[in-house]
Amino acid sequence: MTEAERIDSPDTDDQVPTVRDEEGRLSGEFLTLVETAIADGDAAQLKELVGDLHEADVGDLIETLDADERGPFVQLLGEDFDFAALTELDESVRLKLLEELPAEALAEGIGELESDDAVYILEDLDAENQAAILDQLPYSDRVQLQRSLDYPEESAGRLMQTDFIAVPPFWSVGQTIDYMREAEELPDTFHEIFVVDPGFRLLGSVPLDKILRTKRATKIAEIMNEDAQPFEATEDREEVARSFERYNMVSAAVVDDAGRLVGMLMVDDIVDVIQEEAEEDLRALAGLGDEEISDDFIVTARSRFTWLVVNLGTAILASLVISLFEGTIEAMVALAVLMPIVASMGGNAGTQTMTVAVRALATQELDARNLWRVLRREVLVSLLNGFGLAVLIGVASAMWFSNTALGAVIGVAIVINMIFAGLSGLMIPVVLEKVKVDPAIASSVFVTTVTDVIGFFAFLGIAALWFNLPL
Amino acid sequence: MTEAERIDSPDTDDQVPTVRDEEGRLSGEFLTLVETAIADGDAAQLKELVGDLHEADVGDLIETLDADERGPFVQLLGEDFDFAALTELDESVRLKLLEELPAEALAEGIGELESDDAVYILEDLDAENQAAILDQLPYSDRVQLQRSLDYPEESAGRLMQTDFIAVPPFWSVGQTIDYMREAEELPDTFHEIFVVDPGFRLLGSVPLDKILRTKRATKIAEIMNEDAQPFEATEDREEVARSFERYNMVSAAVVDDAGRLVGMLMVDDIVDVIQEEAEEDLRALAGLGDEEISDDFIVTARSRFTWLVVNLGTAILASLVISLFEGTIEAMVALAVLMPIVASMGGNAGTQTMTVAVRALATQELDARNLWRVLRREVLVSLLNGFGLAVLIGVASAMWFSNTALGAVIGVAIVINMIFAGLSGLMIPVVLEKVKVDPAIASSVFVTTVTDVIGFFAFLGIAALWFNLPL
Structure with missing residues (x-):
């Protein structure tokens, strides 16, 4: 919307400030007026401010309000509150707000919605609250909504609208x-x-x-x-x-x-x-569930902890590999300094390939028919980038520790790890999909396990052989 | 589409096999028939097979064909080829195919498209080819398309359709x-x-x-x-x-x-x-540009290499930190075994927070107004998960190396790194957005730099102090 349009618009009310600023965020000025109206319990002013807003804007507004202002906001608006705005809220915000509202008001508001919006709100409620609201609706509405709710979660039946011509x-x-x-x-x-x-x-x-x-x-x-x-x-x-x-x-x-x-x-x-x-x-x-930025910290911490513990397994496996070479490291401590480079380059390259593979599987651009073509490409990419990085890192390491052989060893280890990164980045998602595990959820743990284990093992192992070091 | 519908459908031609299998992929049987028709140069058969297909299916089909079958496919179809199918192709496939087609056929095909589709195809061509095609179009079409093309890339003007009522x-x-x-x-x-x-x-x-x-x-x-x-x-x-x-x-x-x-x-x-x-x-x-799975390996390798080199900077910085403690590691090689755990736990936690922050910024759910609320939440989450991991890892390390103090040291280092992970995971994207750098592109390098550097420094530093080891 341009400034010009906004000014020309015949129904602009000079009393009401712009709802959204230039970047599309709710404006501070507007928010202050709304919060004052809530604090004063001034229903008339509140209705004037938000009565004509689109449900999406009302939804944004509710999320921006403090938690204890949300209930009063809806209740002050009374019949002027469009329950469709609830469909725009994060789940945790919506559930908390629904608890605060009296059952009759809820039933009335939900009864006026299009059936798909009503189902969207009802489906998150527990059976008891759902029944309490459904019971207050006219028979035909109730039957229609109940039928939609009987379809499985995330099905077309839950999404559909039951009014049509x-x-x-x-x-x-x-x-x-x-x-x-x-x-x-x-x-x-x-x-x-x-x-x-x-x-x-x-x-x-x-x-x-x-x-x-x-x-x-x-x-x-x-x-x-x-x-x-x-x-x-x-x-x-x-x-x-x-x-x-x-x-x-x-x-x-x-x-x-x-x-x-x-x-x-x-x-x-x-x-x-x-x-x-x-x-x-x-x-x-990234190891995130369906957390929302409005969730409280205990819920968030718990949902993220699982992922961290799973990754801990990967990290411990990597440590076990390193511990095989304790003697080697003691004899040549430069290896401990350089080894994270080998592992992290592999990790980054593996993540690149994996991300491409996961999306290509999701959009059906990758399947048995072009797998070999893509696999060949990934191997070539790994070789090319592996040699490039090997030269960069090899030369830098050789100069740093004044040890040409050390440069050669890290270079070889990098190339090896890059090839494994490319192969595992592609094949792990493909295999997971094949065995019906969501590749997006499980791939990255496996891929980083491969790149860590291979990275440390190749680098420390080749060094031990080359320099004839103890294990 | 249900099996029943497909059979009931009055215009199903029994000669033509199902185009897509149950999972929505192009069926192998159909593909074989198409490839045979191309090889035989059998235009009539090809028209029968794909004449009635939706442009999206034709697009998928072209991508699935081998590169050298694509040009003959389009030329055999002749006037029956709907150029709208080109809008469904990956850019690299489309550009290569466009080069193979004669200019007149191209101009004719593009002239029949809706203006938005025509612009979509034209905008990727170089100026010379664009002009060659535009020159062959009727004046009014040419002017309309040229006007759309004059709007900036990724603008509404490029996307819009110029036919309307x-x-x-x-x-x-x-x-x-x-x-x-x-x-x-x-x-x-x-x-x-x-x-x-x-x-x-x-x-x-x-x-x-x-x-x-x-x-x-x-x-x-x-x-x-x-x-x-x-x-x-x-x-x-x-x-x-x-x-x-x-x-x-x-x-x-x-x-x-x-x-x-x-x-x-x-x-x-x-x-x-x-x-x-x-x-x-x-x-x-993940450090990927706009590569497509159909790009050739040199293009792909080059676009990924930049990211790997940038990350190499991070890895070298981490190595420099480790090299400060060479003496410490020589004196107690268990530190080298355990140090990747501290860094990688921080990296995972930082990535979680960063991913939430990047998406919340993109969807405008995170701004100055709720930044403190979110920051407080992240710190609490980091503390909670940090203590949880510290206990797990501390006990495991103490038992592994029969050294209680070592367990305590790694536990403290984990908590410190988790807090920095949470803070940097949130604040780095926020600051990047503030200085107009796309947080999605730049955040992860900075975040992993923080978690690597802090992780190694905290763990090795505390160990050096605690056990009074040399540097």
């Missing part, structure tokens, strides 16, 4: 348009309508632009797209996201196991999935 | 619908129409579902949404993607610096941006 194939375009003009209960937004038979089995779909461009007399059956494949409600959301992305989809039908239309998926929900899935790999590679 | 505010809904039914040149798909004044300045937009639900006599001005903010054509695509994601947008207007409507952005292009941006952080943290 379905018409019979023998209707004309004109009839369809008239129906949409008259109908009361329509989804908030939609980009296609669906065509069903009397048993509600999906026959096809028609995008809205097609309807708008077709003469009123034309039958829906003539313009409907029969090729678009629906998703099964039980299908994993990651698969669904991959299809949306691959085929540039905007919305899609969801059917039950009998092929009956039960819901509609929209791209904005899929966008969140795509982002989450890409982030999951990043977090997993 | 714009109507004056005084038109009725009926007039608008009739216009769309009659108009010849319309975008392939669209989800909203735009409202402009006689100078083509943007006044508002109307989503298609709104048009369909409104009576024909209603004026567009009455139902248009004036609040939706357009993007500037020069705006960075990452900012644009953040807005799309935050506000669940499906399409948006793009205006020039005078506020005139020049294009339309669609969510499917934004989805690619969102995924690329999330992946960029992952790659950057």
Whole structure:
């Protein structure tokens, strides 16, 4: 949004400061006004400030408020609070906030949501709270939500919206348009309508632009797209996201196991999935669970500790290798000085290859068909970079310790470790995927174990042989 | 897609095998048929096989073919080849393929694309090839494409589509619908129409579902949404993607610096941006540029080498620290055995914190306002996990070397290094962001430097003091 637009905009209220600053963050000035209104219990002022905000902005605002301001904020807004904002919150913040709100207010707020948003909020609650809220909803809403909640976690059924438009194939375009003009209960937004038979089995779909461009007399059956494949409600959301992305989809039908239309998926929900899935790999590679920056420190510490202990195993293994060469090190302490270089260069190179491999597996760019091509490439890359580093490090070490042979030894060890780094960086994720373990979670421990063990063993072992040192 | 649907589908051709297997990969059987058709130069068979495929599937297919099959594949298909498939290819594959195709065929194929796809293909070509293709296009297409290409790389102007529907505010809904039914040149798909004044300045937009639900006599001005903010054509695509994601947008207007409507952005292009941006952080943290799995090994090796050399600096710094304590290690070689444990535990903990910080900065969840809250949390997490690891490692070391004091020394060193890991893991990305350096690219070198240097220094230094060893 440009400055010019903002000023020209006819409905800018001069009393309300800009909500977001130039970098897109909530502005300090706006935040101060909101916090003052909360402290004063001034509901009218608060409504004026945030009444027209988009649910995403309200969500950001809630997260930015102090924990003890959040409950009062929602309660002051009362009926003007859009519960859709809750879907924008980190899970820990949302759960804490939900606990503070009275059950009736909750049921009422959730009842007004689109079904996908309602499910998103309900699914994190424990069974008791879920039931308490569902019980207060009208029968038809309750049945619909319960059906969505019965689908597995992370399935299309959980993501879908249960409001959609379905018409019979023998209707004309004109009839369809008239129906949409008259109908009361329509989804908030939609980009296609669906065509069903009397048993509600999906026959096809028609995008809205097609309807708008077709003469009123034309039958829906003539313009409907029969090729678009629906998703099964039980299908994993990651698969669904991959299809949306691959085929540039905007919305899609969801059917039950009998092929009956039960819901509609929209791209904005899929966008969140795509982002989450890409982030999951990043977090997993760094040994992070699904922690959020708003989690408290005990939860965070516990979730990170497991990873550290697993890595401790790797570190101890490396130490065991070194301890095989205690005599060698005692005889030539320069080896202790240089050995971390060999291990860490291998570790870095292995991590590079592994990251490429993990993502390529996730996006299906790497499979049995091109594995050999990629493997050959990795070996060549390792050799090339290995020789490059070997020369750099070899010369530097030889000069540092005035010992040409030491330079040669570290050079050879580097090349060996780089080759193992490339091989393990590629093959460990591939093998893990093959045995159905998520490569993003488990690869890096194995890869660094290989590069540490090989690095120390190659360097200290070759040195012991070359200089004829004791073990 | 379910098995049942696939069989029911009325236009399934029994001669053509399934294109994708159950896991969504191109099926081997299909691939063999395609490769045979290419080898035989059997254009008719090839057209039968791939003529109806989605551009995304054709793109996948091209990447799976051997490099020398790709040119013949496109040329055999001739006019039946949809150039949109080129937008689905890795850059290196696309550039090589473009070189193989005759300029006229290229110009013709590109001329038939939506403007955003044409720009996507053209922008990677060198100036000469770009000009050669543009010269063969009709004047109006050429001017439009050239205008898009004149916007900065990674801007909204490069992403946008220049075909869209714009109507004056005084038109009725009926007039608008009739216009769309009659108009010849319309975008392939669209989800909203735009409202402009006689100078083509943007006044508002109307989503298609709104048009369909409104009576024909209603004026567009009455139902248009004036609040939706357009993007500037020069705006960075990452900012644009953040807005799309935050506000669940499906399409948006793009205006020039005078506020005139020049294009339309669609969510499917934004989805690619969102995924690329999330992946960029992952790659950057692992020291990878924008390499693709199809790049050749020299390109890959060169792009990874820089990172390895930068990390070599870190490793040498760590070695220098160790060399300060050569005498200490000679006197007590167990220190050399254990020292990598201290450094690597710090490195892992630092990477965890850093990954959280880098993502939180990218998604604007971390800023000056909650920095202290997050910093306090990181220190507490470091202390908690540091003590936990200190006990584990201290006891194990004491038992291994039958030396209680050694266990105590390593325990203290671990706690110290964990605290520095937490602090540097958070503060280094924050400071880099502050001085406008991408935290994803530069953080990990600095963080591991801190954890290596502090780890070796603390452990060897405390040991030297405690056991009164020589340096």
